[in-house]
Amino acid sequence: MSPLSVRGGPSSSLKRWLKSPAARWTLYFVALCPAAWWFWLGAQNRLGADPVRAFEEFLGLWAYRFLLASLLITPLRIAFSINLIVYRRVLGLLCFSYAVMHVLAYLALDLRFDFRIFGDDITKRPFLVFGMLTLLCLSPLALTSTNGAIRRLGRNWKKLHRLAYVALVTASVHFLMAFKTWHTDAALFVAFGMFLLIFRGVRSFQNPKRRRVA
Template structure:
C-alpha cells in the first residue's frame, strides 16, 4: 500500500493546480447552456440552482476529506485543497446568483424577504458568510500576514459552514429522501473524525508528500 501511495503522490506533485480552476467551471457552464436551451427539465431554474448548490457541497466534502485520506491511506491531495475549497465557494456564489436571478427575477427586496422568512435559506446564507473570510484569506500573503496559527483558526470556519450546508440541503428537500441524508452522514463522519485524538487516528501508510 505504501508503494502505491508513494507512486501516486509523486504523480500528483507533477500535476499543475491552476488548470483545475478552469476545468472546475465546466459543469456550471454546461448546466447554464442546458438551461438556456430548456434541456434541464420542466423547471430549469430550480435544476440549475440545485446542481450548483450540490456541487458546492460535494466540493466542501472533498476539501474536508483531504486530511483523513492522507492519514488513512498516505495519498496526499494537500496541494489541491485550496483550489477545491475556493471552487466550493465560487459554486456557492453561483448557487446564490442563480436563485436571485432566475428564481427571484432580480427582485432583491423579494430575495431579502425570503431570506428572513425561510429558515433553510438563513442556514445556507450563514454558511456562505462563514466561508467568505476563508475565501478572502486563501492566499500565501494572507498566511504570512495572519500567521500560521491565526490563519488555521480562521479556516476552521469551514467545519461549521460545511455542516450548515448539509443541513440546508436536508431542510430544502423536505421529503427526506436518502440522498441529502447520505451527504449529511458523510459530513458528520468527517467532522467527528477531526474530534478524535491524533493517537486514535490510523497512522499514515506512506511518507508525507
C-alpha cells in the same frame, strides 16, 4: 527497477506536474465546466419542467461536494498516507465559487434581482437562513486563501479556517431542508459530512497540543 521509477522518468514528471500550479489551474478549469454545461442546457431549455430549480440544485450540490472534498484531504493523509494537500485550496475555492453561483442563480433567475423579497427570504425561510450562514462562513475562507493572507494571519489563519467545519454543519442543514421529503442521496452526503466532522473532533481530542497550536 521499473522504468517509471527512474529519476526523471514519466512517473517523476507526472508527479512534478501534479504538484505544479498548472495542475491546480487545470483542476479549477475542469471543475467549472459542469456549471458552464448546465448553464448552456438551461439556455437551450433542456433542464426539464423546472429548469431554474434544477440549475440551482445542481450548483448547490456541487458546492457541497467540493466542501466535502476539501475536508477529506486531511483524513486521506492521516489514514492512507495520500497527500493531496496542494489541492485543498483549489477545492475550497471551487466550493465557494459554486456556492456564489448557487446564490446568484436564485437571486437572478428566481427573484429577478428583487432584493426586497431576497431580504425577506433570507430572514424568514429557515433553510435559506442556513444557506446564507454557509456563504458567510465560506467568504472569509476564500478571501484569506492567498499566500499573503496566510503570512499576515500566521497561526490565526488556522483558527479562522475552522469555519469550514461550521460551514459544513450549516450547509448540511440547508441541504436537507431544501428537500420537502426524504431524499436518500442528500442523507448519504450529509452522513459523510458528519463522518468528517466526527473525524476532526476525535483527532482534536486525541491531540490536545495540536489543537492549542492550530
